Amino acid sequence: MQFGIFSVGDVTPDPTTGREPTENERIRSMTTIAEHAEAVGLDVFATGEHHNKPFVPSSPTTLLGYIAARTQTLTLSTSTTLITTNDPVKIAEDFAMLQHLAGGRVDLMLGRGNTGPVYPWFGQNPADSVPLTVENYQLLRRLWDSEVVNWEGRFRTPLSNFTSTPRPLDGVAPFVWHGSIRTPEVAEVAAYFGDGFFANNIFWPAxxxxxxxxxxxxxxxxxxxxxxxxxxxxxxxxxxxxxxxQDAWNEFRPYFDNAPVYGHGPSMEDFTSQTPLTVGSPQQVLEKTLTFREHFGDYQRQLFLVDHAGLPLKTVLEQLDLLGEILPAMRTEFESRRPLGVPSDPPSHADRVAARMVSSEPGLTIG
Incomplete structure (x- = not known):
């Protein structure tokens, strides 16, 4: 099973000091956090995509390309790539380029986004979010899977004899996750294409x-x-x-109470009882995380949000150190409960290359 972290890249004042990092400091801290995640044994670093304040990761592949050059084993992903407002041609080209630079250590998570104003900024209508998702992903798959693409749809100009460059590394596109917190159509798209489905269960009950x-x-x-x-x-x-x-509760409370995403809402006590948020000792984090499979079944990737709400970089790195300490037990416990036949990990680049080679052999097919 893969374990990792994702960042939303918010620039938030530290409520205990009032100091707000600069955009440069926040971007640099995200790269430091990614490198430290690899050092403590985590498998994945993912970044969101935002085009509005107080967030900085407007160009995820630029950030991930830099991190790729500074890491060896970390899988680099997005926790949201906006399939609704990005041009599928640009997504196809950017992530194929990142594949080549990172040696295949790349996947991506597509999502509609949760900020309505972003749509007109990129020439789209938020009322079209679901049909945009479906049509843009169909085109993205075609661009990766076919050398020459002819395309005509509702939301972009037609393509005639177009080839996306560079081609995906080893002829295999990055693995795709579809992220959703409320949209059944997204679950259907993920299932139809045999892609991954990511439920970012940080705000709502199981x-x-x-x-x-x-x-x-x-x-x-x-x-x-x-x-x-x-x-x-x-x-x-x-x-x-x-x-x-108790130290965890006392230290985190001012950050929780003032966080842009859930501050000034439910109490921390109510939030921890009703959502996956755990505030406590490493053993408590381990125990609560292990309960997730009771609700959702066996799964392949667990990502944690740790660097938000104005937490200082030093504190975030300490959180990663503590996570690294319980990581071996977390891996062992999850795998000891996994039934035979249920995959432990999502498909890697090497897995997908091997499957492609088998499917291309005469007389063989894959399901």
Whole structure:
């Protein structure tokens, strides 16, 4: 099973000091966090995509390309690539380029985004978000899978005898996740193409995501990719830990109370009881994370949000150190409970290259 972190890249004042980092400091801190994630044994670093304040990651592939050059094993991903407002041609080219630079250590997560004003900034209508998602992804797949593309759709100018360059590394496109917190059509698209489905369960009760993941697994099986329990699922999560549980509560409370994403809302006590947020000791984080499979079944990727709400870089790196300490036990416990036949990891680049080679041999097919 893969474990990693994702960043939303917010520039938020530290509520305990009032100091707000510069954009340059925040961007640099994200690269430091990614490098430290690899050092403590994590598998994945993912970044969001935002085009509005108080966020800085407007160009995820630029950031990930820099991190690729400074890491060796880390899988580099997005936690949102906006399939609605990005040109599919640019997505195809940017991520193929990143594949080449990172030696295949790349995948991406597509999403509609949650900021309505971004649509007109890029010439789109938020009312078209679902049909944009479907049409743009169909074109993206064609651009990666076909050498020459002729295309005519509703939302962009036609393509005639067009070839996206560079071609995907080894002829294999990056693995795609589809992220959603509320849209069943996204689960259907993921299942139809045999892609991964990511439920970023950081704000809502488990019951909300159980429905979406259940639908995805049902449709995965319907489309002939195998039993539903073998579908490729990822989850979000978040924590703040100190060796002493009360220390964690006392230290994190001002950050929680003033966070842009959930500050000035439910109390931290209510939020931790109703959502996956864990505030406490490393053992408490381990125990609560292990309960996720009780709600969602066995899954392949767990990403945590750790660098938000104005937390200082030093504190974030300490959080990663503590996560690294419980990581071996987390891996062991998840795998000891996984039934035979259920994949442990999402498909790697090497897996996809091998599958392509098998499928191209005469007389052989893959399901």
């Amino acid at each position: 019951s909300h995501y159980e429905r979406l993941i259940g639908l995805y697994r049902e449709r995965w099986e319907h489309h002939g990719h195998g039993p539903g329990e073998s579908a490729v699922v990822g989850l979000g999560g978040q924590f703040f830990m100190r060796r002493n549980s």
